[in-house]
Amino acid sequence: LAKTTQPISMDSYEGQEVNITCSHNNIATNDYITWYQQFPSQGPRFIIQGYKTKVTNEVASLFIPADRKSSTLSLPRVSLSDTAVYYCLVATRGSQGNLIFGKGTKLSVKP
């Protein structure tokens, strides 16, 4: 199981771009990188997934360098409603119980 490391918390202001970096030094060749978002009193919600280079959707962008040992979730122009915990997951094929969440990054967006 590729262990991930993220900052415990981050603060930002409305309208700023927020970048959350996740380290996964032991990522395997077939592993994808997946990010989830969790609001208070709700279950985590899938926001983006990637394998290499860059992925963009309506919510966020995901940047993955060539060595894939880290990834950066980018949230453009955050608003108060982006205040949540963000989890980075790296799965390993065939590993039982591989969908294990770390502590995540608690993002606080201030007005």
Added chain:
Amino acid sequence: DAGVIQSPRHEVTEMGQEVTLRCKPISGHNSLFWYRQTMMRGLELLIYFNNNVPIDDSGMPEDRFSAKMPNASFSTLKIQPSEPRDSAVYFCASSLLGQIATNEKLFFGSGTQLSVL
């Protein structure tokens, strides 16, 4: 699609009582997961089913916990007897893929807030 449906939303019980949490996964999904979330331990994977068969239950805390999936549309997590330290939010999640794949995407329910007094 209604998403993953969990019931009850909130459960308050007394120590020693039996508690049953219920989950209806998204139709067509092949995998189902039970997680527990607390402030101290974060999100913990308790058990994982694939095609209704328990694959990995190594996260189940002890014999007081049991989970079943009698069919593709229903699963239960039972705690008997319950203890105050079981107080947590219990999430059920499902995924489409029939095996653990590295691009697995989980869809979570809203959770059950359990309080054991």
